[in-house]
Each structure stands twice: as structure tokens, then as C-alpha cells.
Amino acid sequence: MGSGARHDAKFGMTNPTSAGAAAGHGARTSGYVGRLAPSPTGALHLGNARTFLLAWLAARSRGGTLRLRIEDIDGPRIQAGAAAATLDDLRWLGLDWDGEVWVQSQRLPVYADAVARLFAAGHLYPCVCTRAEIDRAASAPHGPEDDGPVYPGTCRGRFPSLAAARAATGREPALRFGVAAAALPFVDGCAGPQAGILRGDFVVQKRDGGPAYQLAVVVDDHAQGITEVVRADDLLPSTPRQLALYRALGLQPPAFRHVPLVVGGDGLRLAKRHGDTSLRHLRAQGVAAAAVVGHLGWLAGLVPRGTSCLPADLLPGFAFERLPAGPVRGDEHGLLG
């Protein structure tokens, strides 16, 4: 495991601004390695743009390295052109990253190898249950509805091998991780001490042989040498599962920092129904990148509302402690006329 990132000309691998970043935002002298991990399932909007800005600020303020990886293993939900559009939006905002862009769909053998190791060590079992949760497993679960009910363990101990499961049922099995611990407590950099409850056995490989999000994210965060994961706090419940995988694979987990979500006026995760906050739309309306960055900085508690600035202008006063504690209400107000 570890190598296997392939160059993909489609996404313009060589980030034109990363050389400038090394010079402009401090030499990468620290051991900090962060990452941006967009899923190309739709347009980048103010909510995920703020999370990416925070991950960028975390890395650059520490003189660290920032990796970028496209999480495109979720076949049906991937939108053509969304990966390139996301990279374009990130560059437009003035965010940069270091080294090549990794693309998960090009690393399938690496995930299969990790699954084989987990299977050989007795952590996995074939599961022939036809649950929607298995089909959704390639996506990061952004809410209980993505995750479904706790798996009751129906197939646990039922089949000695994939072949036996196929022969007995005529179905193509998924592979589930058998959770051994009730909880894996951890301290989150933003959310504080967490009980780390593990919600039942979870899928690591879908029926079609493709990896689940939980598996791919662990393999890649390790392979990219990530020391801290900065992401939105709707993924907090996934972290104990990822810790269980690190443990089973004998790998050192990164630190985790889950930032509060940006929500709409109704308190729900920012979405289309709150108005079009996609960067695409804002750009098309003639909103300047500096206005969007300032708005995101305001949503992060870093600058007053109405500020226009570059990402680097937010570095001097940057601290996660300045983030508003709860969900932040974000809209396009003040950005569109």
C-alpha cells in the first residue's frame, strides 16, 4: 500500500499555484500534512468551500503540506465534469495544494489489497443481505439517512468464504467489518472528547467489489501521510469506524478535527433549497473571488462581514478556537446584490 497514485492529465495535475504557495505561505517545514478530499457529486457550494478553506488555513498556517484527492468511487452519484469544476473553483478561490491530485477510481487495486489483508486477519465476513446501506456504502454518510439502521449481524459467522456465500445464496456478497469493540473513544480537535460509539458491523467492500468510503478514506489518508483530517462534523459518526480500520490494519490514525456545518436559515445542512450558493452560480453573477473568500472567513469567525480578501490574508489571525461553536448560518446574502 502507499504508492499507486497515478497521474491523470484530465485534472491538470500540476497545480499551477503550488510552487508559489511554497514560497508565499511559508516553506513546508513542519510535519503537518492535511488534505482536501472532494467528492465530485455536484457543485462546490459555500458550505464545503468553507471546510476546504479551513483545511487550507490549518495546513498553511503551520507551514504544512496539503494533499488533494478526488473521491470518485461512488459510480452512480459522480457527475461528469464535477471533479474538474471543483478543482477550477478551488483555484479560483486562491486555494492550492501540493503534489499530484490523487484519484480514488484509479487506486482500486490498493483498496482490494487492504480488504484482502483484513479478510485474511479474520476481520471481515461475506454479507448477502440486500440492504440499501450496502449500495450507498461508497459515499461518505452525511446523515443517519445515508447510514440506515444498525446492522443486526444477520450474516456474521454464516459463510466461511466468499465462494461459500455465493454458492449458498446465488448472490454476490459484500464484505462487512465485524466490529469487536463497543466504542473507540477519541478527542476531536474541534468537537472535544468523543465516546466513539461503533454503530454495528459496516461494509468495506460492496457487492460489485468496489471499496466502501470508510475503507478507501483510511487507506488513502494513511498512504498520503495525513497527520490531521479537517472535515465537516456530519462525518463525526464515521470516525470510530475509521479508527477501527486503522487498528485492524495496524496503522497509526491521524488527528481529527470536525468543523461545525454551515446550515441554512432553517438550521438544516446548507443545500440547494436555501438558494444557489454554488461557486459556479456566484461566479456567473460576477461575484469576485475575494468577496467569497471574505464571506467564508466571516463564516469562520475570522473577519467582519463584508470583508474582501485573499486566503493568505486570513492566515495571521487564524485559529480554530475562533470558529463559532455551533452550526453556522450561511447564505448568499450580501454576496448577490
Ligand code: GLU
Ligand atoms: N469525500 C467526502 C465527501 O465529500 C469527504 C470525506 C472525508 O473528508 O473524509 O463527502
